[in-house]
Amino acid sequence: MAGQGAGPSRRSHTKSRTGCKTCKRRHIRCDETFPQCRNCTKHQVRCDYMDQQRPEADIQAPRDQLPLPSSPGVEHMLDIWQQTGNFPYPELQVFPPPRPQSHSRVELRLIQHLSSISRSLLMNSTSDMTVWASKVPKYLSVATSYSYVMHAFLAFSASHLAWMSPSPDT
Incomplete structure (x- = not known):
């Protein structure tokens, strides 16, 4: 029975929604690092993140370079x-x-x-x-x-x- 004073509370975590297929198959939380998650790196298995394009949110279009003032x-x-x-x-x-x-x-x-x-x-x-x-x-x-x-x-x-x-x- 876990009541008040029974010990430290559990550490919180965020649920992985877009983890790699290997982590989903192994029922472990994927850290979703790109291009290969740490779990796949640690266990030396192929991570399907390597097959995916980088998320669009991470790609920034280059800004036009403004001319430097000169004479x-x-x-x-x-x-x-x-x-x-x-x-x-x-x-x-x-x-x-x-x-x-x-x-x-x-x-x-x-x-x-x-x-x-x-x-x-x-x-x-x-x-x-x-x-x-x-x-x-x-x-x-x-x-x-x-x-x-x-x-x-x-x-x-x-x-x-x-x-x-x-x-x-x-």
């Missing part, structure tokens, strides 16, 4: 950077500098965006007014060696551009 001067500077390999902001003392051959044009534009802001603030002796602006050279130096830091740097630059953009799509 002929910026485009010319990026062209020279790609041709010579010389980082366009020597004042930032980024070592090692980012290699333009390793990045797409969009990535170069994002690197240029934060670098130009950092340079402007540095030249005006106002780089200490924002935490990130004074650290851009250091972050960029680290980012040249670690791809995940570069991805974070590029994401920050893109989000800053989106914040500055008057477009409602960003």
Whole structure:
């Protein structure tokens, strides 16, 4: 007889509605992970999830890429950077500098965006007014060696551009 104080209550669970056929046949709860559930992986049996397409809810259509704001001067500077390999902001003392051959044009534009802001603030002796602006050279130096830091740097630059953009799509 289970009454009050008889022990801990049972752990709750969610019922599997769309589990694989192997788990249904074995009368065990399927965790419904794609492309193969953990039970089938554990028992080294074929999971019929491998035969199914990924659920439509998990597939996202790619958004159209919005053009980055630019100017002929910026485009010319990026062209020279790609041709010579010389980082366009020597004042930032980024070592090692980012290699333009390793990045797409969009990535170069994002690197240029934060670098130009950092340079402007540095030249005006106002780089200490924002935490990130004074650290851009250091972050960029680290980012040249670690791809995940570069991805974070590029994401920050893109989000800053989106914040500055008057477009409602960003």
